Every structure is written in structure tokens, then in C-alpha cells.
Amino acid sequence: MNATLIDGKVFAASIREKVAAHVARLQAEHGLTPGLAVVLVGEDPASQVYVRNKGQQTKEVGMASFEHRLAAETSEADLLALIARLNADPSVHGILVQLPVPDHIDEAKVINAIAPEKDVDGFHISNVGLLATGQKSMVPCTPLGCLLMLRDTLGSLSGLNAVVVGRSNIVGKPMAQLLLKESCTVTVAHSRTRDLAGLCRSADILVAAVGRPQMIPGDWVKPGATVIDVGINRIPAPEKGEGKTRLVGDVDFAGAAEVAGAITPVPGGVGPMTIACLLANTVTACCRANDLPEPEGLTV
Ligand SMILES: NC(=O)C1=CN([C@@H]2O[C@H](COP(=O)(O)OP(=O)(O)OC[C@H]3O[C@@H](n4cnc5c(N)ncnc54)[C@H](OP(=O)(O)O)[C@@H]3O)[C@@H](O)[C@H]2O)C=CC1
Numbered sequence: 001m002n003a004t005l006i007d008g009k010v011f012a013a014s015i016r017e018k019v020a021a022h023v024a025r026l027q028a029e030h031g032l033t034p035g036l037a038v039v040l041v042g043e044d045p046a047s048q049v050y051v052r053n054k055g056q057q058t059k060e061v062g063m064a065s066f067e068h069r070l071a072a073e074t075s076e077a078d079l080l081a082l083i084a085r086l087n088a089d090p091s092v093h094g095i096l097v098q099l100p101v102p103d104h105i106d107e108a109k110v111i112n113a114i115a116p117e118k119d120v121d122g123f124h125i126s127n128v129g130l131l132a133t134g135q136k137s138m139v140p141c142t143p144l145g146c147l148l149m150l151r152d153t154l155g156s157l158s159g160l161n162a163v164v165v166g167r168s169n170i171v172g173k174p175m176a177q178l179l180l181k182e183s184c185t186v187t188v189a190h191s192r193t194r195d196l197a198g199l200c201r202s203a204d205i206l207v208a209a210v211g212r213p214q215m216i217p218g219d220w221v222k223p224g225a226t227v228i229d230v231g232i233n234r235i236p237a238p239e240k241g242e243g244k245t246r247l248v249g250d251v252d253f254a255g256a257a258e259v260a261g262a263i264t265p266v267p268g269g270v271g272p273m274t275i276a277c278l279l280a281n282t283v284t285a286c287c288r289a290n291d292l293p294e295p296e297g298l299t300v
């Protein structure tokens with residue numbers, strides 16, 4: 001392996017330390033405890049793991065964690081009523097509804113029912129519009145985590161060619177907005193893109209957010225490029241025993257690490273940063289709600 005490993009676990013721990021310090025100060029000086037409400041509808045096992053990790057880490061940094069686990073058959077009206085209660089609750093500074101929600105619930109309606117200042121995912125149309133026009137907003141956690149790692153690795157991103165593979169509202173599109181804001185020349189690729197290989201080979205920064213295990217081989221990576229692998233894919237791992245699985249990204253890590261200048265692993269890359277940025281956004285939301293100075297270096 002030639003590339004530098006971008007260690008998301010270590011970076012995320014340093015963010016959590018800063019968050020914890022700010023939380024302690026809010027508590028000591030203002031008697032405030034930032035609170036995060038996480039809503040999970042249904043019983044998707046992967047989602048349950050994330051919700052558990054989020055709840056645990058929220059408490060570890062001294063914030064209040066409110067978990068709402070609703071049955072898969074919960075009606076849209078009941079979910080909207082819960083969101084209205086959380087919007088009105090002054091002890092809740094951040095609200096996250098785990099996606100996807102079951103098919104009978106309109107996802108856009110649910111996201112846009114969250115008070116924008118409590119929308120720590122940054123998915124509300126107000127936050128999307130604010131980010132797109134370069135105004136202060138809540139920044140989506142996964143792209144924020146990716147950007148913090150890119151800045152740490154590269155310093156200035158100005159003028160670099162960035163290719164984002166994937167155009168989802170939760171990763172690809174906001175990632176492209178953040179890179180554009182950093183003055184990268186940004187191309188967003190998707191399932192209809194022609195010559196994806198050639199396009200990827202032009203990237204100084206390659207962000208993969210597709211959801212296809214190891215689809216980007218090493219020979220699509222420009223020598224020296226910085227590769228950010230957002231993908232979280234569970235694949236069979238018979239070498240670990242019958243029925244066992246392991247996590248891999250959207251990039252063939254071993255191949256890409258021979259060519260890239262720096263690369264994030266899966267697990268231990270973007271995932272831990274996403275949760276750390278969620279905590280950071282919650283503290284930021286609490287500060288904004290109380291007209292207090294925000295922690296420095298934890299948003300863009
Ligand atoms: N680490 C973390 O914190 C997080 C990780 N993830 C992971 O990131 C990955 C992407 O998530 P998400 O953005 O929600 O996924 P979506 O399924 O919403 O979007 C996937 C995107 O990839 C594109 N795509 C699909 N197949 C191809 C292909 N063959 N070639 C090029 N592009 C393709 C799709 O194109 P089209 O639009 O044309 O269909 C789409 O834009 C998943 O593995 C997910 O688990 C997600 C969120 C957070």
C-alpha cells in the first residue's frame with residue numbers, strides 16, 4: 001500500500017473531544033444540555049445498530065439522547081405528530097429521523113416537517129437552499145465529515161478536480177455543493193454517466209457514494225489522488241466462517257491504495273465521522289438556539 005490512510009476513527013475521536021469540551025462549557029456557564037432526538041421507524045437491523053451507536057456516543061459527550069422507536073406500521077400522521085412535539089420541546093436541539101422510512105410514509109413530507117434549526121441532518125429544503133446559496137445552514141453530516149477529512153489531508157482544495165460518484169440528496173448532491181464552495185471543479189456522476197472510468201481517472205479528489213461493493217477498481221484512480229469512500233456494503237465473508245459477513249466500501253481498497261495519495265478505509269473512515277459530525281451539528285444547533293457562540297472548526 002502506497003497511500004496514506006485517512007483514519008476516520010482517530011479524527012472522529014478528536015471531534016468528539018471538542019464537542020464534549022463545548023458541552024461541558026454550555027453546562028457550566030449556561031446550565032444548558034444539548035439534546036438529540038433520534039427517531040427510528042421500523043426494525044431494519046442495520047439502522048438499529050446506527051441508532052444504538054448514536055445514542056451511546058451522544059451520552060458519552062455529555063449530551064441528552066432521546067430515542068423514539070416506532071413500529072413499522074406507524075402512520076404518517078403519528079410520525080408527523082411526534083415531530084411536532086419534538087419541534088416544540090426546548091430540551092431537544094437536534095432531530096434526526098433515520099432514513100429510509102417505510103414506503104407508506106412520504107419521506108420529503110417528514111423531513112420538511114422538522115424545524116429547520118433542529119434539522120441536524122441538513123436535509124430540510126431550507127437548509128438545502130441555504131447551503132446551495134452559500135448561507136449559514138445545517139450541513140449534512142456525511143458530506144461534512146468528508147470535507148473535514150479532505151481539508152485535513154490536502155489543506156486548500158481550490159482548483160482541484162473533484163468527481164463525486166452518486167447524486168443522492170443525503171450524500172452526493174450536498175457533497176458536490178461543499179466541494180464547489182471550496183472552489184473545486186466538481187463533476188457529479190451517476191448511473192447514466194458515460195465513461196465513468198475515464199472521468200474518475202481525471203479526479204484529484206474522488207468521492208464514491210454509490211452503494212455497490214468495491215465497484216471502483218484501482219485503475220480508475222489517478223496516481224496521487226485523494227479517495228473518500230462513503231459506501232457501506234455488507235458482503236458475505238466465508239473466510240470468517242459460514243454465514244459471516246464483512247463491511248466493504250464502494251472502492252476496491254487494496255487496488256486503490258496502491259495508486260492513491262490518500263484513502264479512507266471502510267469501516268473506520270467516513271462512518272465514524274458521520275456520527276461525530278451529527279454530535280457537532282447538535283451542539284451548533286443548541287448554541288444557535290440560545291444565541292451563544294458556536295464551537296470553532298466543527299462546521300464549514
Ligand atoms: N458512511 C456513512 O456515513 C454513510 C454511508 N452511506 C452509504 O453510501 C452509499 C450511497 O448512499 P446513498 O447516497 O444514500 O445511496 P443512493 O442509493 O440514494 O444513491 C446511489 C447513487 O449511486 C448512483 N449509482 C448507482 N449505480 C451506479 C453505477 N453503476 N455507476 C454510477 N453511479 C451509480 C445512483 O445513480 P442514479 O441516481 O442514476 O440512480 C445514485 O445517484 C451506500 O453504500 C450507503 O450505505 C450513506 C449515508 C451515510
Ligand SMILES: Nc1nc(=O)c2c([nH]1)NC[C@@H]1CN(c3ccc(C(=O)N[C@@H](CCC(=O)O)C(=O)O)cc3)C=[N+]21
Nearest residue numbers: 050096097098099100121232267268269271272274275
Ligand atoms: N437521517 C439519516 N441520517 C443519516 O446520516 C443516515 C441515515 N438517515 N440512514 C442511514 C445512513 C447510514 N449512516 C451511517 C452512519 C454511520 C456509520 C458507521 O459508523 N459505520 C462504521 C461501522 C459500523 C458497523 O460496523 O456496522 C464504520 O464505517 O466504521 C455507517 C452509516 C448514516 N445514515
